[in-house]
Amino acid sequence: MTWGAERDKQRQVTTARPLVFGILPFMTPVAIFTRFAPLRDYLSQQIQMSMFLETSPNFSAHLSRISQRRYDLLVTAPHFVPLAIDTTYYHVVAKSLDNxxxxxxxxxxxxxxxxxxxxxxxxxxxxxxxxxxxxxxxxxxxxxxxxxxxxxxxxxxxxxxxxxxxxxxxxxxxxxxxxxxxxxxxxxxxxxxxxxSFSSLGVLISTELPPLLQQQLTTAFLEIDKNPQGLTVLKTMKYTGFKVSENADFQAMRPYADRLQELELMSTPSP
Missing domain, CATH: 3.40.190.10 (Periplasmic binding protein-like II)
Structure with missing residues (x-):
């Protein structure tokens, strides 16, 4: 596929709807939107496309939405990452510099x-x-x-x-x-x-997005600390930046991911 054809494909995919940016519900919805809405706006500006920021009412719903391929871009906890990878809908492109x-x-x-x-x-x-x-x-x-x-x-x-x-x-x-x-x-x-014990966030992108768009999103994350506006966003988020990552980097999280799945099937976890 030529670059021009790839660009046209990207335009067709993204003009029909905003990209959906999913965030793990690790804080209250108000706190999450206060901290991450600036990141959404920054990314949207960098790729010149609209983006919808979404969290979930609880971890169970977050996991369900991951399995439904609801998100185009996903920022989640490290023990959710192996489960997202297992769906084959997402792949890791970055992780936070902050442990x-x-x-x-x-x-x-x-x-x-x-x-x-x-x-x-x-x-x-x-x-x-x-x-x-x-x-x-x-x-x-x-x-x-x-x-x-x-x-x-x-x-x-x-x-x-x-x-x-x-x-x-x-x-x-x-x-x-x-x-x-x-x-x-x-x-x-x-x-x-x-x-x-672990990097605080994993960044994953839908494998169904056009490759050019995937690269643009990845670059926006990796270079956010090199941009004055990006540094302001990071300060609001209370993070220092992101670095290149891949699926294999989260393999050590597999025992916690397995425990997560186990808990989803249990009404009362063991001590």
């Missing part, structure tokens, strides 16, 4: 000093299908909090909600992502423990 940490935080004046102090205590966690929750549970298990010492996990719909639950009287700690902590005052919590 995400799983943090266990307590109130500033809490008497809790180490993880072992949380034996049997009430802990706020994001959805069970969140990778931060999976890693947080690992941290407690590694600290010996198993069996009768297992904390009482209380699941909330979003990462933000899990953090905000810390203000309640019955919650002794919260498992949150470092992303959430960038949006709140450091005087409102104390970090008890953190574990760096």
């Amino acid at each position: 995400i940490a799983t943090c266990i935080v307590v109130k500033p004046n809490s008497a809790i000093q180490e993880l072992s102090d949380l034996s049997g205590k009430s802990i706020a966690i994001p959805p069970e299908t969140a990778m931060v929750t999976m890693v947080g549970r690992e941290m407690f298990r590694d600290a010996g909090l198993i069996g009768e010492k297992t904390p009482q996990y209380m699941s909330f719909l979003t990462h933000n909600a899990a953090y905000e639950a810390l203000t309640g009287q019955q919650i002794f700690a919260a498992v949150v992502s470092s992303n959430v902590l960038t949006t709140v005052s450091t005087t409102d919590y104390r970090r008890l423990a953190c574990r760096d």
Whole structure:
């Protein structure tokens, strides 16, 4: 196919509707749109095409929409990436430069000093299908909090909600992502423990988009930190940029992806 024919094909595909840009619902819808709408606008300007930003009501719906090939562009958590790849509808083109940490935080004046102090205590966690929750549970298990010492996990719909639950009287700690902590005052919590484990975001593009458009989107992500307007967008998003990536880079996430699928089939996850 000649370049001109490829361009015409791209125009035909994209003039019928806006591109759909899907975002993992890791925060409230308002918070997500506040942080990512500037990225949508930037990308739309770079490729000269309209783009519709969409999140989902929960992780289950997000996973379902991925499997339905709903998105042209997808930014999601690393343990969702292998499942998106499995559909054959998407391929990885980039990942965030920023690694995400799983943090266990307590109130500033809490008497809790180490993880072992949380034996049997009430802990706020994001959805069970969140990778931060999976890693947080690992941290407690590694600290010996198993069996009768297992904390009482209380699941909330979003990462933000899990953090905000810390203000309640019955919650002794919260498992949150470092992303959430960038949006709140450091005087409102104390970090008890953190574990760096993974790149915070994977960027995938639909394999059905014209190759030229796929390349334009990829370039827009990879060069965003070289553009003054792009740097402003990154500041709003609280990210530093993106780097080249491919499907194989997320193979290490397979155990978490498998756990994600398992949780989708279970009404009550095991401790």
